[in-house]
Amino acid sequence: MAPLSAVSGVLSRLTTLVRSGDLDEIREIISRAYSPYELQCLGDAREFSAWYAESDFPGITVSGLSYGSPDLNAETLIRPQPLGTYLLVCEVTRGWVKVSSPGREECCVGPGETYVLDPYRSFRVHWSPGAQMITVRVAKETVERAAADALGVDAPVRARFALGGPVSPQAGRTWAGISGVIRREVLGDGIARTNPLVAAQLTQTAAGLLVATQRLITPGADARRTGTVSHAAVRRAMTLVEERPDRPHTLADLATSARVSPRALQEAFRRHLDTTPLGYLREVRLERAHQDLLTAAHDGSATVSEIAHRWGFGNLGRFAAQYRRRYGHPPSRTLGVESKRSPASPPQTAATEWGSHADGIPTGHTGQ
Secondary structure: OHHHHHHHHHHOEEHHHHHHHHHHHHHHOOOOOHHEEEEEEEEOOOOOOOOEEEEEOOEEEEEEEEEEEEOOOEEEEEEEEOOOOOEEEEEEOOOEEEEOOOOEEEEEEOOOOOOOOOOOOOOEEEEEOOOOOEEEEEEHHHHHHHHHHHHOOOOHHHOEEEEEEOHHHHHHHHHHHHHHHHHHOOOOOOOOOOEEEEEHHHHHHHHHHHHHEEEEHHHHHHHEEEOOOOOOHHHHHHHHHHHHHHHHOOOOHHHHHHHOOOOOOOOOOOHHHHOOOOHHHHHHHHHHHHHHHHHHHOOOOOOHHHHHHHHHOHHHHHHHHHHHHHHHHOHHHHHHHHOOOOOOOOOHHHHHHHHOOOOOOOOOOOOO
């Protein structure tokens, strides 16, 4: 991983396209740069600000982006539409962001850590005050040809990526190495900007290393792994959970819907999402409870206990503990003064919580 001081130097050399405290101006410019997106300041709008900069050569764009100030309290929430034609590799350089694919995956990313946004789904990204990142944008077609090469198939495949970062520390260092080369070339220290052949080769190398170092979860990849459960089985179970999270699902129920054995489904969830089927169910229910708490904070429609019971959490103490690990503060705070919470302690990642709670089944509630 490149030293953060070196990354900060790279950011200063990008071409600034906007630096503003105007929500509408920022939304318009960054929507053109990435994809149309919703933008919300979580706190005093007078504390909002944003900066966006980029540089590129054919095939790759390097961008810098920040929201707010680390000296103020305003957090930022963005909801971009699916990227469509490209993938985005994001490295946080300051603060933290919590990124989620609603109802599916979520992770909290701090300085020096990366995650990948693929083109096929929407995301929510919650930025701490003053959070900053640098991104590498690669065309979808380039990455999917690299994925097909890696799998030994003739046609491009749909390259889908999990949010959990590189597959190993060694893979992370490899990606950091190519990312550093890309930044130097894009910013004019190399010859890729003036030599199309070098630019094309570097872009293809970056796409190949992206596929090799990040968590690829694509049907083509699963189908070629002998003895493993197709990712389609995981998707079937996830769909049931997401469509009916209020049902008292058991592991056997989810395995039946996925058309595999309970043990095979557990192994598939651990491999693809680093959790268990029932751990995933709990995470979806926590997210739904969180959304209900945010709504109730505005209209007073429910209490913490009512919302907890609505989503199957019979033990309020355990619900509060799980909620705090997920969101960094108790549910009562969301219900009361959510917008004023301190950014000092970022919420723990879902993957960490899943790993520490096995199936996460509250006492007296099947399938929790």
